Amino acid sequence: MIGLRRLARCTSGVAAVEMALVLPLLLVLICGCAELGNYFLDEHRLVKAVRDGARYAARQDISYFTACSGNPGGTVVADTQNVVMTGLISGGNDYLPNRSTGTIAVTVVGCSTSVNSTTLSGIYSGRPRCQASTPGSRTAAERSSARQW
Secondary structure, eight states, X not given: OHHHHHHHHOOTTHHHHHHHHHHHHHHHHHHXXXXXXXXXXXXXXXXXXXXXXXXXXXXXXXXXXXXXXXXXSTTHHHHHHHHXXXXXXXXXXXXXXXXXXXXXXXXXXXXXXXXXXXXXXXXXXXXXXXXXXXXXXXXXXXHHHHHHO
């Protein structure tokens, strides 16, 4: 009986027992934070790659886009897929591991616009840009209001 009372009052191993109880929870928390960081890194890479591919495709010559639906002509599809996968038109190291160019679809979305009675078709639709005015074409009221700012 005396040995059990002395063992119950002994505090020399309390820190080790507490650490053994808390350690699994701490490891799960640390590993979860690392995985969450990896998720956000992968998501950022994917969004940036798709944005770069869309920007590349949108800047191609309008002659590649004969219709407002389907695939564009020329090497636009293959080049856009390379830009999404590697960041380069010529290809290189993959920015998106575990993905292939077969999973990247490049299509043209409905698009038609008219600017100054000229109909344009391409990847995106837009509105006409503002007409530039010559300095002498403004009225006196417009000139004085422009000076106030």
